[in-house]
Amino acid sequence: MPVFPPPTPCALNSTSSPARDLFDAIPHRNAKPVPCRRRTRRHGGRTTISSSSPTLSAARDRIADDPTPRLFSALFKAASSASPSMGAQLHAQAVVRGFLDDAGSIILPTAILNFYASCREPDLARRVFDAMACTNAVTWNALIKGYAQAGRREEALELFLAMRRQSHVAPDRYTFPALLSGIGREQGGGCMQELGGAVHGQAIKSGLNRDPFVGASLVSMYAARGALDEVKVVFDDVDTLDPVVWSSLISAYVNCKEEEGALLTFYRMLCRDIKPRQFVYSSMFAVCGSMSMLEMGRQVHAHSLKSNTDKDAAMTNALLTMYSDCGCIRDALRVFNSNDIVDVVSYNSIILALGQHGHPKEATELYRQMNCAGLMPDDVTLLNLLSAFNHAGLVHEGLHIFNSMLDMEGIKPTYQHYACVADMLARSGQIGEAMKTIYEMPFEAEAPLWRIILGACSKHRDIRTGTKIAEMLFEMEPYEATNYILLGNIYTRLGRWTEAEKVRNMMEKRGIDRDDAFSWIEISQRTHRFGVDDRSHPISREIYRNLDRLIGSIKVAGYVPDISFAAHNIKKDRREESLHYHCEKLAFAFGDLATPSGDTLRIMKNLRVCGDCHCAYKYFSLITGREIILRDNHRFHHFNKGACSCGDYW
């Protein structure tokens, strides 16, 4: 069975030609429906399922009886979410029927203009606009939005300026959201950012900055560029308790990685009796997931249930991801299985989660289930599936998926797909094949990908390739500490401590500091953070005593410290001792003291788990009888009865 079967043509857009009569294109109302695969398509950031919508069906049923310009307008509105080709045929019909001959008519041409704008065809919208005898703010707004949402921001801005020059139409509360929806997404700064500020100035001048719709758009624009101070100024100017403005502020904090600000805003919102809706809950689930705040996440989940908020796919997908990010894959699966609004993102999210938690078989099964349910996988689905195989070292399965992408029409591999395959090959020890993939891919390899290969060289002690890649990385990113640490690690793995020391000296000479490692654990809604050899915790003395006891016990059980994971600058006689007080071991020792015996512990680390700690955790799970779930910056490790879910492959 092919992995990416081409979609079966849907009844509404099959083999259409502009000359074909509209009524031929519409299936007879009593005709047996042609089976069609559900395909998700993005319109203005929302996912819709293109099939015969009730609105379109109703209008289609009426058109044979009463073909009026007003009915055509309704049809255009329905067609924008169903089929672009249908809209083009409707346009032809409107011309043939003479509905566009009336120079004073504005409603039907505006509906057509809107249709082309919403289909991301701003040039066609412009042709309709230019042919209109009279225009008003509505037509200008629709055209500006068409260009902005198609990513043609300069043209949208030029139209905005042209609109201002017209004496009979002034920008209104619809104009600014239309324009800002494009500017906010502009990357890389430069003149568009300045223009964003100028547009804000125009909004202030016209007094429209107080309008909640304009305010929400301005918040979103500034948030997209990380300008949190400006976000706060805009928010304070909006004189409303409108829930969407609050929602925009919360997502602004999330975009700017200010999770605590998002949490505080959520509390402020509740204190003012503003009822959160799906958007707010989605953002809050993302916050709790990224910070691994399980108890907080459960409370927000309970709040959403109590508030009787209507669930939608995005909110449920965010909830699923929150549970997965907090180490609760079973809860994530429960959310997925009890979800009656499943879309492509739901499957992508659960496939990703299963892969991160080391369940490639279940991820593959859900991929099959997704196809059976008639949902078309997209590039993210395949990336997540590849990633699941990568985590598990299933190279053969991963290459099968990737080669299918290369051989068949459908989803073309992106840079991320190639990078994932190179990572998978290198991680499994096939470093030569990984290099071949990188040299043959139709993209230029970026530093993070080379760093992944360097990490694999460290794992497989490939000093020759490793040094070459490290030299290249030192030129590309002379101040990136990780590159030096990875090269140093290759030397220490091989016991070449002198060369490891030289790498460290090179770092010092260039004034490069390494990222400090830290681990944290949430107990009773309080987060306890530990650095390496950290003695700042109020019960530090007890934690160290417990850790020494635990280390003694696991040594009896068979644990042997691996000093090749000691830091390069530690003296020979202190290497073993230094391993004992790594941050993840301290976090475990604290969790073991602070929770009842046998409880599951969930621990997070900002960097990759150390190999010696990984080994120690297996023994910790054996001697304490606890399940330990460790999230590092790459994946989850579930330790139970002396084994890890990753099978020691990571």
Place this chain on the structure above:
DNA sequence: TTAGGGTTAG
């Protein structure tokens, strides 16, 4: 005849 905010990957 027109509008703002949220979810997966990197």
